[in-house]
Every structure is written in structure tokens, then in C-alpha cells.
Amino acid sequence: MENLSPKPYRLIPFPKDTSGNLLALAKARPAGLDRYKASHYTGKIALQLNVHTATTVLSGITVLGSDIAAKIPKDSLVKTAISRSDQLIIPGSSLKGSVRSIHEAITRSCICKISRNYKLNKQQVKIKVPEGYRECSPQNKDIRDRNVELCPSCQVFGAINCEGIVSFSDAICTQKTAIKFVPSLYQPHLEKEDYYSNVKENVVGGRKFYYHFTNSIHEGEKGINTQLAVSESCFVGSLQFVNLTKAQLGGLLVALGQDQNHQFALKVGTGKPIGMGSLTVDISEMEIWTRSGAGNIDNDIVPHLRDRYTRYTLPESNQLTGEPLKQFMQQMIQAAHRELIQEPQLKQLAEVLKFPTDRAAPSGVY
Amino acid sequence: MHKRFVNHCTIELTISPCGPILIKSGKEGADPTKPDMEFVETYHQGGKSIYLPGSSLKGAIRAHAERIVRTVGSDKPSSKGVWANDPLNDKRDYLSNKSAPEIYKLSCFTDQMFGSTEIASRVRIEDAYPVNRAQLKIEERNGVAIDRVFGSVAVGPFNYQVCTAGDFKTKIHLKNFTLAQLGLIGLVLRDLNDGWFGLGFAKSRGMGTVTVQYDSATVQYPGCVLESGQIKAIATSQQWPHTMLLGAGEFLDATEAGNYGFPKPDHQETPVAAAAMPLGFGVQLVWTGQIQVADLFERSVKAWSRLLGVAA
Numbered sequence: 001m002e003n004l005s006p007k008p009y010r011l012i013p014f015p016k017d018t019s020g021n022l023l024a025l026a027k028a029r030p031a032g033l034d035r036y037k038a039s040h041y042t043g044k045i046a047l048q049l050n051v052h053t054a055t056t057v058l059s060g061i062t063v064l065g066s067d068i069a070a071k072i073p074k075d076s077l078v079k080t081a082i083s084r085s086d087q088l089i090i091p092g093s094s095l096k097g098s099v100r101s102i103h104e105a106i107t108r109s110c111i112c113k114i115s116r117n118y119k120l121n122k123q124q125v126k127i128k129v130p131e132g133y134r135e136c137s138p139q140n141k142d143i144r145d146r147n148v149e150l151c152p153s154c155q156v157f158g159a160i161n162c163e164g165i166v167s168f169s170d171a172i173c174t175q176k177t178a179i180k181f182v183p184s185l186y187q188p189h190l191e192k193e194d195y196y197s198n199v200k201e202n203v204v205g206g207r208k209f210y211y212h213f214t215n216s217i218h219e220g221e222k223g224i225n226t227q228l229a230v231s232e233s234c235f236v237g238s239l240q241f242v243n244l245t246k247a248q249l250g251g252l253l254v255a256l257g258q259d260q261n262h263q264f265a266l267k268v269g270t271g272k273p274i275g276m277g278s279l280t281v282d283i284s285e286m287e288i289w290t291r292s293g294a295g296n297i298d299n300d301i302v303p304h305l306r307d308r309y310t311r312y313t314l315p316e317s318n319q320l321t322g323e324p325l326k327q328f329m330q331q332m333i334q335a336a337h338r339e340l341i342q343e344p345q346l347k348q349l350a351e352v353l354k355f356p357t358d359r360a361a362p363s364g365v366y
Numbered sequence: 367m368h369k370r371f372v373n374h375c376t377i378e379l380t381i382s383p384c385g386p387i388l389i390k391s392g393k394e395g396a397d398p399t400k401p402d403m404e405f406v407e408t409y410h411q412g413g414k415s416i417y418l419p420g421s422s423l424k425g426a427i428r429a430h431a432e433r434i435v436r437t438v439g440s441d442k443p444s445s446k447g448v449w450a451n452d453p454l455n456d457k458r459d460y461l462s463n464k465s466a467p468e469i470y471k472l473s474c475f476t477d478q479m480f481g482s483t484e485i486a487s488r489v490r491i492e493d494a495y496p497v498n499r500a501q502l503k504i505e506e507r508n509g510v511a512i513d514r515v516f517g518s519v520a521v522g523p524f525n526y527q528v529c530t531a532g533d534f535k536t537k538i539h540l541k542n543f544t545l546a547q548l549g550l551i552g553l554v555l556r557d558l559n560d561g562w563f564g565l566g567f568a569k570s571r572g573m574g575t576v577t578v579q580y581d582s583a584t585v586q587y588p589g590c591v592l593e594s595g596q597i598k599a600i601a602t603s604q605q606w607p608h609t610m611l612l613g614a615g616e617f618l619d620a621t622e623a624g625n626y627g628f629p630k631p632d633h634q635e636t637p638v639a640a641a642a643m644p645l646g647f648g649v650q651l652v653w654t655g656q657i658q659v660a661d662l663f664e665r666s667v668k669a670w671s672r673l674l675g676v677a678a
């Protein structure tokens with residue numbers, strides 16, 4: 001039996017042309033890491049993640065309450081979050097996963113990770129992906145021969161045998177951790193019809209994203225105390241990138257919710273159906289280098305890699321900040337809209353991930 | 367030239383993770399009670415300890431050196447400027463039936479430094495061991511991949527072991543080096559410290575970034591003596607001021623240097639003065655601490671830049 005509250009998520013359908021046919025993946029050669037390429041950008045973005053609802057990435061370890069906090073009853077159990085020196089951490093891998101899944105949905109990218117089958121009435125049911133949308137999985141040999149094409153997300157975030165060209169550092173919480181009750185969540189039901197565009201054939205119809213809610217739910221019959229970062233705390237991290245084109249850098253910024261016309265928050269960590277893990281991203285600093293040819297308009301604000309590699313001591317500040325940074329980001333985002341972004345998908349996703357929101361977290365069965 | 371030993375540089379440094387790092391051990395997932403991916407371990411100073419194998423450090427340093435050379439130079443054989451091959455796919459036909467000096471001269475900049483099937487490496491990097499095992503922080507992480515359609519776990523959880531804090535000491539040795547080679551090592555180490563590349567596993571998940579602290583650098587000229595404030599080559603009676611950083615080409619006559627393609631002149635003035643080596647053989651210059659070693663690299667990078675045609 002389903003509960004009556006609306007579903008906490010929505011499926012973003014795969015991109016289609018005007019007559020309703022699926023668009024093919026926009027495959028191209030990955031840039032590679034063997035050199036810094038001309039007319040590409042390499043650098044680092046400082047990320048501030050503002051916590052709006054309780055957020056945690058669990059360590060997988062459960063301890064006795066008395067071991068981590070005096071206020072928790074001695075014999076009660078607490079699920080711990082990943083932390084370092086008592087500061088909570090969002091591992092780079094979690095942040096990357098969250099941004100990547102957005103990027104996949106708003107570009108013509110493969111279905112990167114999906115379960116192969118599920119059991120129904122003791123029968124294995126095979127799950128199918130639409131024609132041509134299977135995960136890019138280049139062979140090692142093809143990578144060596146530089147003879148490989150990948151979808152937009154795999155080009156940037158990496159694929160099997162092919163390293164990505166962006167990397168997310170661990171983000172570290174600047175405030176004290178808290179402990180709150182988190183109700184138990186049910187596993188998604190893979191047989192639910194609304195996951196499929198062709199129910200009879202078990203062909204999946206889109207990518208699942210949870211809505212943001214005004215609050216997260218911390219009560220219920222079953223559940224466990226959990227270590228987490230409360231709203232209004234903040235995590236600090238960074239993102240390193242190598243050899244991104246304008247459109248790729250713009251696409252990454254859009255996926256981080258930085259498009260002024262499509263601002264949204266990320267969902268990270270555990271408890272997404274009950275409103276947890278809502279984070280907005282602030283970017284106030286970017287270090288950026290290029291090896292551009294003549295006539296490139298950003299030559300005067302973006303330093304040249306040749307200068308980096310002909311001197312040992314670098315100028316004090318290579319950071320782009322303030323208005324120049326804003327303009328630069330908008331330039332990149334415009335390029336992404338021209339070359340990369342699927343507008344209907346971005347529009348729908350921005351609606352699901354809209355923040356702030358007035359949706360209240362659903363109660364009852366999750 | 368191959369049998370002679372004209373100069374040598376040892377850089378002592380401390381590497382410290384700034385986030386999780388993992389240098390994987392070969393064995394995977396055999397013991398179900400252990401993480402799927404474990405850090406390499408060895409016996410060191412009477413106990414078992416994780417460490418950073420010199421071979422992985424060298425691999426990462428070489429890859430970044432190649433990246434720099436290809437960025438400012440070429441990836442194809444080039445008689446002017448620098449170039450770096452694709453070490454795994456280069457069949458090195460251009461070296462067949464060539465003499466030893468020609469093989470060195472025709473090899474690319476990074477093969478000359480790090481070695482190839484045809485020439486020995488001039489760079490050696492020692493295994494990096496923890497300064498204090500008790501200060502190491504080792505955590506277990508678990509990775510999951512979230513199913514994009516259903517939101518459930520599609521892959522995992524797989525566990526891996528990471529080191530997130532500690533200091534590892536190592537030494538980089540350069541033998542018969544040119545100043546440009548030393549300069550390139552300096553640029554690579556600067557970039558490692560700046561997080562431009564990482565060590566070990568899952569770099570695209572943000573792992574492997576470290577800081578690099580220079581402890582000291584020692585440059586030795588084994589065939590020289592110190593005589594009335596001058597560095598003097600015993601065999602050739604060449605001499606230089608006692609504050610001179612000397613590349614390999616300086617010790618060769620013009621013909622031999624030309625045959626191998628060693629730059630000559632190849633020297634830089636330095637604030638550090640030479641001293642006699644212990645036991646009376648050879649002369650050495652010692653740079654101590656972060657600031658002095660950085661100054662050594664600053665000066666070496668000038669030689670590197672000159673090679674690229676950039677006036678220093």
C-alpha cells in the first residue's frame with residue numbers, strides 16, 4: 001500500500017527530439033590528462049556548501065551513544081558520520097556523485113549506474129535501458145590507443161578505465177556536529193510502474209531526483225540517532241579541473257546550481273526522501289589557467305600556463321573573484337547552453353531541485 | 367660519460383596527506399574481514415607500517431613532468447625545445463643502430479631523466495616511510511554508487527582504507543643531472559604541493575593530494591676538490607667559484623657535451639657555499655630548509671626556462 005502523501009521524487013525523462021524520439025548520446029573524445037591543452041581551462045574552484053537541512057554521509061560505523069556524546073543515553077546506539085578530527089566530512093566521492101547525476105540528466109549522457117534486475121514473485125526481472133543509453137565502458141586498449149568516445153558526463157567525470165578531469169576534495173564542516181533521530185527508510189521498489197517508460201518491456205524512463213523540502217523529518221516509530229550537520233552550518237571544499245572546454249566548465253557550473261536562471265540546491269548524503277541533505281553552493285574564488293591561442297577574449301584575466309611553467313615562484317594571487325569571476329562564470333554557462341545543456345531537462349530538474357522551496361517533507365511511509 | 371659520475375643531487379622531503387590517500391596493495395578482497403582495498407604495508411624499523419613506495423612516487427612525478435613538457439614543448443621528436451614521448455606506446459625506432467651518446471641525445475627529455483628501455487634512469491626515489499607511526503591516521507571508507515533511476519545502491523558498498531594524516535619522509539636522487547632537469551623536478555614538486563596532481567588511487571574522487579615540505583638538498587661534485595675558494599675538477603683542472611651550482615655539461619669538454627646534448631655552459635650562482643665532503647673526496651653544497659631549497663629550485667628553473675627560449 002502506498003501512503004497518500006505525494007511522492008518525494010520525480011523522474012527526469014531522457015532528452016527527446018520534437019517528434020518524441022530519444023536523442024543519441026553526444027559522444028566525443030575525452031580531453032585526456034597527458035598535457036594541458038590549448039584553449040582549455042585548468043584550475044581550482046573554492047566551494048562553500050551551505051547546509052539547509054540536516055546533512056550527513058554515514059561512515060558505516062554504529063557506536064554506543066556514550067562514546068561520542070555525553071547527552072545521549074549510555075546504551076543507545078548512534079550511527080556515525082564520516083569525520084576527521086571531530087569535524088564532519090562530505091567525501092569528495094559523495095559530492096562528485098551528486099553533481100554528476102545532475103550533469104547526466106541535463107546533458108545527452110549515458111545511464112551511468114543502474115541495477116541490472118530485481119526479484120518479483122521469486123522471478124528475476126531484467127531491467128532495460130533505452131537503446132543507446134547504456135553506460136560508456138571503454139576498453140583499456142582503446143584508451144591506450146586514444147580511440148574512444150564518451151558521453152558528456154563520462155568525458156568530464158570519468159568512466160571505467162578512463163580517469164575523469166574533475167576531482168572534488170573532501171568538504172569539511174566548519175561547525176560542531178549534532179545528533180538527531182533519523183527514521184528508517186525503505187528501499188525503493190524497483191517494480192514500481194512509474195520508473196518505466198515501457199512497463200511491459202521494463203525499459204526505464206528517466207532519472208530519479210528527490211525534491212527539496214522546507215525541513216527534514218526526525219521522528220518516527222523506527223529509526224536511530226545519527227551524527228549530522230544541522231542547518232545553517234557549512235562545509236568548505238574545492239574542485240580541481242583539468243582541460244575543460246568553455247562549455248564543459250559552464251556545464252559543471254550549471255550542475256552546481258550556478259546558472260542565474262536555473263538556481264537550485266544539491267542533495268547529498270543520506271535521508272533524501274525525508275528532506276535531508278539540502279545544500280546550496282557558493283563560489284567566491286576560482287584559480288584558472290589556460291593555454292589559449294591568439295584572439296581569445298579572456299587572455300587578459302586568465303593567466304597563461306606557459307608562464308606557470310617558466311617560473312618557480314608564482315604571483316601572489318591568481319584568484320578570480322568578485323565581478324570578473326561572475327562575468328567569467330556567466331560566459332562559460334552561456335557556452336554550455338549553446339553546446340551542451342538540454343534545456344527541457346534543465347528546466348524540469350531546476351523545478352525539482354528548486355531552493356528555497358515551500359514543499360513540506362512528506363510524513364508517513366518513505 | 368655513462369661510467370663517469372660528475373654531479374649528484376639529493377633532495378630530502380616530507381610528504382603529508384591533506385585528505386585521504388590510498389596507495390593500493392596488490393592483494394584485493396581475499397580476506398572478507400579486511401577492506402576490499404588496503405594500503406601497501408611493509409616492515410620498517412621493527413614494525414609493520416603503511417608507506418608510499420618510491421615506484422608510485424616516481425610514476426606520479428614522471429607523469430606530471432611529461433605533462434609539463436608536452437604543454438610547453440612537444441610530444442613528437444623535436445630538435446629544438448623540449449619534447450616528451452608517450453612512454454608506453456613509443457617504439458623508439460629513432461634510436462635503432464645509434465651510439466650511446468646519440469641514444470641519450472635523441473631520447474626525449476623525460477626518458478633522459480626517468481629512463482626508458484634504452485637508457486638508465488637518472489632519477490631515483492626512495493620509499494617514503496612515516497616519521498612517526500603513532501601520528502598516522504588511517505580510516506576505512508566505504509564507497510557506494512547510487513542507482514540513477516531508482517535511487518538505490520547500484521554498486522557497493524566496497525570498503526577501502528585511506529590515510530588522512532601523517533608525515534612521510536623520502537629522498538629524491540638525481541645523478542649526472544642538468545640544471546634544467548633539476549628545475550623541472552622543482553616545478554613538479556611545486557605542483558604536487560599545490561594539488562595539481564595527486565598520489566595513488568581515485569584521484570578523480572579528490573584523493574591523493576598532499577603537501578610537500580623541503581627538508582634539505584645536497585649537491586655533490588665527486589671529482590672535485592675545494593682549493594683556495596674555488597671548486598676544482600681533479601681530472602681536468604677546470605675551476606669555478608665556490609658558490610656555483612653546476613650541471614653535468616660543465617664537467618665535459620665541448621665535444622663530449624655536444625655529443626650527448628648536454629647544455630654547456632650550465633651553471634647558476636647560489637648563495638650557498640661549497641664545502642669539502644666528509645672523508646676528503648669531493649665537494650658539496652647543502653641547502654637547508656624550505657626557503658633555501660625553494661631558492662635552489664628558483665635558480666634551476668632559470669636554466670629550464672632558457673632551454674625553452676624564455677630569457678631568465
Ligand SMILES: [Zn+2]
Nearest residue numbers: 110136151154
Ligand atoms: Zn557515459
